[in-house]
Amino acid sequence: MDELAIRRIVVVGGGTAGWMAAAALSRVLGRAVEIELIESEAIGTVGVGEATIPHLQYFNRLLGIDEDDFVRRTAATFKLGIEFVDWGRIGDRYFHPFGTYGQEMEGLHFHHFWLRQAQLGGALELDRFSIGADAARAQRFQRPDHSRAGSPLGTISYAFQFDASLYARYLRERAEASGVRRTEGRIVDVALDSGNGHVQAVTLEDSSRVAGDLFIDCSGFRGLLISKALGAGFEDWSHWLPCDRAVARACRRTTDPLPYTRATAKAAGWQWRIPLQSRTGNGYVYCSDHLSDDEALAGLNAALDGDPLSEPNFLKFKAGVRHKAWDRNVVALGLASGFLEPLESTSIHLIQSAIARLLTNFPDRRFNQHDIDYYNRRTRVEYEQVRDFIILHYAATTRDDSPLWRYCRSMALPTSLEERIAIFRENGRLYRHDNELFSETSWLAVMHGQGLVPRRYHPLADLLPEGELDKRMTHIANAMRLAVDRMPSHQQFLDQIGRTAA
Ligand SMILES: Cc1cc2nc3c(=O)[nH]c(=O)nc-3n(C[C@H](O)[C@H](O)[C@H](O)COP(=O)(O)OP(=O)(O)OC[C@H]3O[C@@H](n4cnc5c(N)ncnc54)[C@H](O)[C@@H]3O)c2cc1C
Structure with missing residues (x-):
């Protein structure tokens, strides 16, 4: 081994991030590198973070996790997407599914x-062309079946909803x-090298x-x-994202768990609602300029559909990103x-990535330093892309x-998002920049769901005769x-799969 190789890694913190890092690094680096994780039970973890996106499957595979075992051990349910209620307008509902809509035709995205x-004037609802949205509404689930060539069953995409502490x-x-x-222990001091400013020890x-x-x-x-x-x-x-508080509280499950998360x-x-096998996770994310903690808790309690199973967990945060996620060592x-x-x-995806x-x-x-700078640039781009997608809602x-909605609907947007919305409004075009996390399906689901209507569609979509268009669309639905x-x-x-052990 190179004499300058890393031999000791110290992971500070044992929340989801700490244990994901420790599990992945030990799996990949093996025992050639010593890894020590320090955590303090007295400080504890945020204790939330229960809904995921499909990419977690890659992380599970990296760790060699058997998915059924994972589902049982974390009280997980399957997730086909997120239902958004009252976002574009009070009374509206839309579904952001994982996977795709319909299928590409003539080299063009389906949505054109x-x-x-x-x-x-003859289109069915967009959801009718997404197996994720359709299955979610019908409360059905299975993993993708690739053995049926051409069947939408091969295109099912899913994630998990799980108990963060079990995870x-x-x-x-x-x-x-x-x-x-x-x-186990609380870190009280951090020693820096007087020369290069690196952390030497805690x-x-x-x-x-x-x-x-x-x-x-x-x-954390x-x-x-x-x-x-x-x-x-x-x-x-x-x-751009003025919500700065949340209160979370689990409640008893009163019905079979839904295969999706709801955001109202x-x-x-x-408010979020995340159905697990063992219980339902609930939370209210709010802006403290406009709502007190007591009001938020009262609102959350009123929305619980079963008896509360935990005390309310209040959290404070601020949207944003470190200038450097990697600094020195x-x-x-x-x-x-x-x-x-x-x-x-x-x-959780941002941790994995x-x-x-x-x-x-x-x-x-x-x-x-070049590696570090590159890492930081990529981290920032990733955060900005996700940020834009969230602001869109x-x-x-x-x-x-x-006041919150009046502020949000008139706030100045990041140029990157403003441009994306302007392009979609004009001709329905959607781009996935730089292999970003959210695909055209996601951007379409949210733009359409929030009520943005393009003036035009791609001109090449007119090349399909109208009768043929109707036939194909009916066939897909x-x-x-x-x-x-x-x-x-x-x-x-x-x-x-088998129930989670009580
Ligand atoms: C309201 C809310 C809802 C969320 N929902 C989701 C979701 O649905 N899906 C999703 O992907 N993500 C969600 N997240 C984010 C997710 O919870 C976090 O990304 C994830 O839990 C990782 O947290 P963490 O490990 O970074 O921090 P923490 O869980 O806070 O862990 C910090 C660790 O550091 C230790 N520590 C701190 N100080 C010291 C010290 N001095 N000495 C020793 N140890 C110390 C603590 O003991 C703890 O072990 C949510 C976050 C919030 C706030």
């Missing part, structure tokens, strides 16, 4: 043909089995000292190393690196029933319906 048919425990078991050492309350070559800061909003010790600044995005817009924010992951509200369940980027740019003890609205009819109910599918 759908827009043409809509302008002709951390599950990852911890795996990480410890691959050699990660866990140390000191715990009992005066023990833990040294390392590379530190992964997963200490505190940013113990990246912010408090190294002073990597924070770019505040709260002028409220006068001063929005410290890489911040999770809440220590930035925060975007959980409207599209993206935070940052771990992958760290592995791609894995350093030695020289800590090549607030900005594309006709709601004017409260029927194929979706038949496919959904063949699927088991979500509950039946969970029953086949």
Whole structure:
């Protein structure tokens, strides 16, 4: 091994980010590198973060996780997308499905043909062309079946909704089995090298000292190393995303769990509902300028559909991103690196993606600044792309029933988002920049769902004769319906996997 190779990694924090990092790094690096994770039970974790996006399947595969075992152990349900209620207008409902709509025709995205048919006056609802949306409404689920050539069953895309504390425990078991050492204790001091300013060691309350070559800061909003010790600044995005508080509370499940998350817009924010096998997770994300904590809790309690199972958990945050997620020998992951509200369940994905980027740019003890700069640039682009997508939900609205919505509908947007909306409004075109997280399907679902209507569609969509267009659209919608009819109910599918142990 190179004498400048990293030999000791210290992970600070044992929330979702800390255990994801420890599990992945130990799996990939093996026992050639010592990994120690420090966490403090007295401080605890945020204890939320229960809805995910499909990419988590890649992370599971990297860790060699058996998916059925994972579902049982984390009380998980399957997720086909998110239902948005009251966003574009009070009374509106739309579904943001995973997967795609219809199928490409004549080399064009499906939605141009759908827009043409809509302008002709004969189109079915957009959801009828998404197996995810259709199955979610019917409360059905199965994994994709690739054996049926051409069937929409092969295009099912799904994620999970799980218990965050069970997930951390599950990852911890795996990480410890691959050699990660866990140390319990509160870090009270951080020692920096007087020459290069790198973190040398952290000191715990009992005066023990833990040294390392590379530190992964997963200490949550505190940013113990990246912010408090190294002073990597924070770019505040709260002028675009003004919600700065949340209150979370679990309740008893009263019906079979739905295979989707629901996000319901409220006068001063929005509420989530995440159905798990064991319970339902609920939360109210709100803007403290317009709603007190007591009012938020009262609103949340009123929306619970079963008896509460936990005390309310109040959280404070600010939307934004660290100027540098990687500074010197410290890489911040999770809440220590930035925060975007959980409207599209993206935070766990951002952790996973940052771990992958760290592995791609894995350093030695020289800590090549070009690699670090590249890592930071990519991190920022990723955050900005997700940020724009989340802002879209607030900005594309006709709601004017409260100060929050009046502010959001008239706020100045990031140029990148403004341009995207302008292009869509003009001719329905959607772009996936730079392999960004959200695909054309996602942008379409939300733009259409929030009430943005393009003036035109792609001119080449006119090349298909009208009769042929109708025939193909009917065929696709029927194929979706038949496919959904063949699927088991979500509950039946969970029953086949086996219940979570109580
Ligand atoms: C309201 C809300 C809802 C969310 N919902 C979702 C969602 O649905 N989907 C999603 O993907 N993400 C969601 N997230 C984000 C998700 O919860 C986080 O990304 C994820 O939990 C990671 O948190 P973390 O590990 O970075 O921080 P934390 O969970 O805060 O963990 C920090 C760790 O650092 C340790 N620590 C801190 N200081 C010290 C110290 N001095 N000494 C020792 N240890 C220390 C703590 O003990 C803890 O172990 C949500 C976030 C919020 C706020």
